[in-house]
Amino acid sequence: MSEGWHAILTPSERAGAIAMILLRCDDPEALGLSPVPRDRLARRDLLGLDDGVVLGLSEQTMLLMPHGGVAIVREISAALSEQGIPVRETIDPLEIYPEASGEIEAWCLLALSVSTSPMAVDPLLEHNHRWSAMGVRMIETASATAISPHQQTLDRLIHSPTVVAVGRANVGKSSLLNSLVGRQVALVADVAGTTRDHVGVPVDLGGLVVRWVDMPGIDERLGERDEFGIAIGTLAQADLILHCIDAGDAVARLDTRLHDAIRAETPVIRVGTRSDIGEHPVPVDVRVSIGRAPGGIVELVSMIRDRLVPPDALADSAPWRFWASLGGPA
């Protein structure tokens, strides 16, 4: 029987984002998993439950990335436990990277393997270098230094923040998402109320990968449905809200129930959509249009990225405890 453990790296509330399970075991083949060489990505059947991508981290450690959401992660986790590979709540990165020159470097390697944002790489390497330049290699020693005021902001480079696009029906929310992803991930139609569920899609915004939630349009007609409650829950979880306001719509205000669900500290960008058809009824932060007369998309992308991870957080010299959001000591 194979020995080892596994850890679920995808927090359960992040349904819809890419799922990740870290697996450490001495004999993956005994589990029906063919090993993947270090630093290589390969497609693999995951215990007969899903077809996913596997990243080799070392001879005995791999990162399983199933397609499915929370349910499939639970199934894979249960199947591993049944085969004698229990789930672990905390990860010891020195077990994964025993050859690392210190505990902090091992956490840095783990963070690099977990993060999906290309712009995470340089800050992680830079902060790892800063810690070692201060002579700090173990976390216990690091706890003597002050906490960076940008800790939570920088953690967004490791765990994708949630961006929620909200607004009335038929204002172009789904079209905007599709144009950013470059393919059809959300339904678009002339009929108001096309989007029915809350799709969470990973979107790379100039190097920062966010989980983009495309909400169904809320208007008076739809406002009485059950989905209203779900919409309120989704808004409360957002790290950033895009309030989409259509050039062709005289009503720009969000329904008061939705408005009240937004936490006071959550930043809101007012996006003027379908700007090719006219002026917006209220002042907006950025005007965008897609289709035949595209415009404003590049501006919107940098605005979102800079709001979630501002340049001054990246430039600050205070050291970042990148291990804390991965389950390491705070």
Ligand SMILES: Nc1nc2c(ncn2[C@@H]2O[C@H](COP(=O)(O)OP(=O)(O)OP(=O)(O)O)[C@@H](O)[C@H]2O)c(=O)[nH]1
């Ligand atoms: N002229 C113009 N039309 C657009 C633009 N973006 C989207 N549309 C059109 O507007 C209509 C509605 O677009 P959707 O993206 O489905 O709007 P939505 O806000 O997701 O709608 P719901 O899901 O119903 O809330 C479609 O016919 C789109 O083709 C744009 O920039 N300019």
Ligand SMILES: [Mg+2]
């Ligand atoms: Mg839609």
